[in-house]
Amino acid sequence: MTSRPIIACLGAGRMGRGIAVAFAYAGHAVTMIDVKARSAEQFATLQAEALGEFGKSLASLARFGLLTDKDAKAVIARISVTPSQNIATALASAGVVFEGVPEVVDLKREVLAAASKHVGPGVIVASTTSTILVDDLADAVEHPQRFLNVHWLNPAYLIPLVEISPGAVTDPDVVAGAKALLEGIGKVPVVCAATPGFIVPRIQALAMNEAARMVEEGVASAEDIDKAIRYGFGFRYAVLGLLEFIDWGGGDILYYASRYLEGALHSDRYRAPEVISRNMHEGRIGMRTGAGFLDYSGLDLDAYREQRLAAMVGLLRHFGLARPPVLDGE
Numbered sequence: 362m363t364s365r366p367i368i369a370c371l372g373a374g375r376m377g378r379g380i381a382v383a384f385a386y387a388g389h390a391v392t393m394i395d396v397k398a399r400s401a402e403q404f405a406t407l408q409a410e411a412l413g414e415f416g417k418s419l420a421s422l423a424r425f426g427l428l429t430d431k432d433a434k435a436v437i438a439r440i441s442v443t444p445s446q447n448i449a450t451a452l453a454s455a456g457v458v459f460e461g462v463p464e465v466v467d468l469k470r471e472v473l474a475a476a477s478k479h480v481g482p483g484v485i486v487a488s489t490t491s492t493i494l495v496d497d498l499a500d501a502v503e504h505p506q507r508f509l510n511v512h513w514l515n516p517a518y519l520i521p522l523v524e525i526s527p528g529a530v531t532d533p534d535v536v537a538g539a540k541a542l543l544e545g546i547g548k549v550p551v552v553c554a555a556t557p558g559f560i561v562p563r564i565q566a567l568a569m570n571e572a573a574r575m576v577e578e579g580v581a582s583a584e585d586i587d588k589a590i591r592y593g594f595g596f597r598y599a600v601l602g603l604l605e606f607i608d609w610g611g612g613d614i615l616y617y618a619s620r621y622l623e624g625a626l627h628s629d630r631y632r633a634p635e636v637i638s639r640n641m642h643e644g645r646i647g648m649r650t651g652a653g654f655l656d657y658s659g660l661d662l663d664a665y666r667e668q669r670l671a672a673m674v675g676l677l678r679h680f681g682l683a684r685p686p687v688l689d690g691e
Contacts (some may be wrong), residue, residue, distance in 0.1 A: 366456020
């Protein structure tokens with residue numbers, strides 16, 4: 362017997378399938394509801410396709426040593442795919458509902474309104490969008506205090522991060538419940554304000570556009586830019602967060618580098634935000650002063666640096682780039 366809530370996924374597309382695998386892998390029963398009206402034959406095709414995709418995803422995890430083929434079959438058995446006409450029955454036992462239909466406001470509002478009528482007022486209802494703000498959808502949901510955005514990154518069953526964005530009327534207990542649910546399946550949830558792009562898509566869009574711009578300007582080849590990201594930019598940020606990295610080197614370095622790039626490239630897209638100047642004037646440079654974006658007071662800085670450097674050495678080994686020293690005579 363398990364106390365894990367049954368998960369309902371509204372929509373049978375890529376996001377719904379990834380979320381279904383993530384929860385089934387962690388022991389939850391999952392009902393994936395196809396919200397589009399189809400003939401019996403069309404639904405049978407969709408169902409077979411979805412179950413086949415579940416099988417491929419779990420087979421990959423089995424090849425990577427995360428579970429056995431027998432375990433994979435047990436995980437798939439926890440997932441059912443249901444046609445739209447059975448939505449009321451499917452939702453009757455749901456403990457948490459995730460909406461993952463295409464990014465069309467009216468469609469999402471329609472699906473959320475219909476679904477929220479079939480679940481109890483205490484059941485968390487979440488949209489997986491990051492392009493439509495929670496408050497633009499909330500009034501379509503019965504008991505909107507239990508509604509919030511929960512944005513997963515693809516592939517949802519692999520990427521640890523999940524962004525939670527509560528709305529103006531979201532109950533704080535609902536936010537806490539969503540975080541606990543996600544942590545319980547091994548995810549790393551973060552909470553952000555209802556703002557376009559959330560955290561990752563907003564930073565990601567800037568970085569991707571800048572990389573494309575450098576190709577356009579002939580700065581470097583696509584291959585070399587990607588190599589630079591993999592072995593430099595991404596390498597460091599797999600260990601240190603962006604703001605942590607500012608503190609690591611010092612906010613003053615970013616301040617002066619930003620001023621140089623803004624002038625040299627004639628673009629205000631490199632202009633440092635006011636918080637960088639303010640931190641400098643307040644002496645919040647980073648690790649050197651004991652505080653920056655993060656607080657380092659009371660922290661054993663030598664142990665902290667050792668931990669981060671050890672993680673980087675682990676990445677060197679992962680990439681096959683860790684080498685022994687060349688000694689005299691070799």
